[in-house]
Amino acid sequence: MSQLQVRHDWKREEIEALFALPMNDLLFKAHSIHREVYDPNEVQISRLLSIKTGACPEDCKYCPQSARYDTGLEKERLLAMETVLTEARSAKAAGASRFCMGAAWRNPKDKDMPYLKQMVQEVKALGMETCMTLGMLSAEQANELADAGLDYYNHNLDTSPEYYGDVITTRTYQNRLDTLSHVRASGMKVCSGGIVGMGEKATDRAGLLQQLANLPQHPDSVPINMLVKVAGTPFEKLDDLDPLEFVRTIAVARILMPKSRVRLSAGRENMTDELQAMCFFAGANSIFYGCKLLTTPNPEESDDMGLFRRLGLRPEQGAAATIDDEQAVLAKAAAHQDKASAPFYDAAAL
Numbered sequence: 001m002s003q004l005q006v007r008h009d010w011k012r013e014e015i016e017a018l019f020a021l022p023m024n025d026l027l028f029k030a031h032s033i034h035r036e037v038y039d040p041n042e043v044q045i046s047r048l049l050s051i052k053t054g055a056c057p058e059d060c061k062y063c064p065q066s067a068r069y070d071t072g073l074e075k076e077r078l079l080a081m082e083t084v085l086t087e088a089r090s091a092k093a094a095g096a097s098r099f100c101m102g103a104a105w106r107n108p109k110d111k112d113m114p115y116l117k118q119m120v121q122e123v124k125a126l127g128m129e130t131c132m133t134l135g136m137l138s139a140e141q142a143n144e145l146a147d148a149g150l151d152y153y154n155h156n157l158d159t160s161p162e163y164y165g166d167v168i169t170t171r172t173y174q175n176r177l178d179t180l181s182h183v184r185a186s187g188m189k190v191c192s193g194g195i196v197g198m199g200e201k202a203t204d205r206a207g208l209l210q211q212l213a214n215l216p217q218h219p220d221s222v223p224i225n226m227l228v229k230v231a232g233t234p235f236e237k238l239d240d241l242d243p244l245e246f247v248r249t250i251a252v253a254r255i256l257m258p259k260s261r262v263r264l265s266a267g268r269e270n271m272t273d274e275l276q277a278m279c280f281f282a283g284a285n286s287i288f289y290g291c292k293l294l295t296t297p298n299p300e301e302s303d304d305m306g307l308f309r310r311l312g313l314r315p316e317q318g319a320a321a322t323i324d325d326e327q328a329v330l331a332k333a334a335a336h337q338d339k340a341s342a343p344f345y346d347a348a349a350l
Contacts, residue, residue, distance in 0.1 A: 003029055004036050004258045010213050015206040018252045023244065027282055030251035033258045034283040043308070044098065044261055044286040044316040046131070047091035051119070052078045052103035058135075058170045060158075061234040062198060062227055065104040071232035078103065078112065081119060088123045094301055095315040096289055099123050100131040100154065106171070107136040117148035124149050131191060131221075136175055139182045146186035152221065153183040154191035160207025163200045180215065189220040193265070196249055197227035197241035205249050213256035221286065222253055222260045226267025243271070247278045254283025261286040273307050280313065 018026065034040055054075035056065045064071040088099045101119065108116060116132070123130050131152035132145065145153065157176055158164065164173050183190050192215075194208040212219060226246055229236045253262050263286035264271075264279055271279075289304055308314065 002036060003255075004033050006218070006258060007256075008214050008216065008218075010210050010256060012203070012206060012210055015210050015213075015252060015256065016203060018255060019202060019206055019248055023248070026248060026251050027278075030254040030283045031281055034254055034285070037258055038285050040285075041313050042285065042316050043280065043313050044263075045094075045096045045289045046098040046100055046263070046286060047087070047094070047096040048100040048102060048288045049079075049084065049087050049091075050076075050104070051084060051101045052076065052105065054104055056104035057106050058168065060168045060170075062167065062195060062230075064230040064233060066233070069232045069234070071230055078115070081115075081122065084119055085122055085126070088126055088128060091289075092126055092128055094289060096128070097316055098129040098131055098152070099126075100133065100152075100288075102133040102154075103135070105135040107138075108134045108141060110141075113141065113144055117144060120145065120148045120150045124151075133191075136171065136179045137182050139185065142179075142182040142186040142188065146188045150188055152189045152191045154221075154223070155179045155183065156193050156195070156223065156225075157208060157211055158194050159198060159200055160204040161211065162207060163198075163204040167198060184217060190215070190217070191221040191223065192219040193221075193223035193225065193253075193263070195225040195227055195266070196246060197238070197267070198235060199238050202245070205245070206252075209249070209253055209256055212253075218257040218260050220260060221263055222257055223263040223265040223286075224249055224253060224284075225265040226271070228266050228270070243275050247275070247282050250279045250284050251282035263287065273310070276307065277311055280311065 018029075021029070031040070054065050055067045056063065057067055059066060059068050063069075084101065091099055101123075116134070120130050120132070129151045130149070131154055132150055133154035136155070137145070137153070142153070155176060157173070159167055161173050180190055180192055192212060194212075196205055212222060224246075226241065227235060227238065229238060250262060250264075253260075262284045264276065264284045265288055268276065268287070287304065289301060
């Protein structure tokens with residue numbers, strides 16, 4: 001009998017009851033649902049690139065890119081087009097089917113929109129899905145990006161409404177929900193998830209997933225991040241989350257949003273292979289691939305491919321490539337980059 005339910009009316013107590021299930025029962029339920037929708041041995045590979053780093057005006061207590069914290073991060077301007085395309089080409093050769101571009105902004109400026117739209121179009125011309133995370137969007141900006149062909153827009157809710165004020169004060173929860181509404185209305189697909197291990201309670205993890213599952217449409221992608229504690233941020237000395245609580249979060253996300261891709265995002269560098277294997281069994285079927293996520297470390301590509309081989313997993317159909325293929329393209333990209341112009345884009349030059 002199918003356990004799959006696509007609902008948008010989950011109550012908090014129902015979700016907390018799922019979190020409280022014996023681990024074997026929870027994993028069985030989540031894995032059974034996962035198999036109904038997806039090939040359990042196939043994992044989507046995405047690459048994430050910081051196209052504009054540092055000096056963000058927001059005060060997110062987990063983020064090394066905030067201008068309010070001394071994390072030693074050097075501010076960088078918006079990357080030049082050829083720099084972005086070089087990264088996209090190497091990502092595709094390494095097996096990535098989606099290329100995500102992130103900028104440390106509160107929101108994009110109108111003067112940068114033509115350049116961002118061109119970036120979308122040129123990455124799509126390589127045959128990849130495109131995703132951006134640029135902060136808050138107006139309805140007009142969402143429509144512009146959709147018209148340019150952007151497939152996905154990422155804007156995380158981060159945590160529950162109740163705990164949100166302990167994490168961020170410079171934008172409201174409603175600001176985030178409004179951006180997701182603009183993205184849906186534009187026709188783009190929503191990528192939205194959160195971060196666990198920020199000192200929240202189990203009820204807050206349930207609250208985050210309730211918010212995501214009760215959106216008018218489930219997000220197409222749900223990234224679940226484990227906090228990466230960065231020196232200089234207010235959250236650098238928080239206690240570690242029990243890894244099994246992370247697995248429970250993945251499993252409950254799979255149950256609540258059975259047709260969404262559940263992505264293992266930040267924090268994998270500090271996860272054992274065994275923990276990641278449990279997450280894949282619990283319903284995770286997407287990862288960010290590459291040695292860095294924006295500014296935080298991520299497993300080496302060869303380590304991920306080695307883990308895939310040991311677990312009998314494979315990149316999503318049509319996205320597979322060998323490590324040898326990747327190294328060849330990286331060498332070619334490096335040679336091409338030597339000939340490229342300045343690595344940063346100057347909006348004033350438009």
